[in-house]
Amino acid sequence: MKPKRGLMLAGLWLGVIASALAVVHTTHRSRTLTAALVDAQKERDELRFEQERLLLEKGAWSAYGRIEQVARKKLNMHMPDSDERVLVPEQ
Template identity: 45%
Template structure:
């Protein structure tokens, strides 16, 4: 019986060696997991890089937006300055030699 038990232990030990089918399956599984981890790492790095690039692009667009807002505000102020009634009246007097009519110079036409 002791002899039989020794031979069983020997076969159990041999089942754990690198050339056994169980050991090969473990190596294949570990290899596949390692490959998946490496692919996952590349995807994470690529995603982080893409995020940084898009964030830089967003910052540039926000700066451009701020500049355009400043320009728009300046143009609105300039438009209100150029179109003020007092300025138009002064230009009409100076360049076109126009004046506000007196009461005697105005006529009311009724239908």
């Protein structure tokens, strides 16, 4: 019966070693994935901040006062006088 006992003991030791290696691998993988998650969340937060900044900038650039200022200064546009207006009849 001793050979069976020794074989069983060796099998248990192999199981313990395999289980320990699996725990080490799983722990390492978990830490790696957690670090990647933290990096992705940081990038997400930075992109949200950038999006909010761009939306504010877009709002500033598309304000009616800004558009009118650019139209007058850069495009030399002006409000038409009454003699410059042309009415188009409806059909």
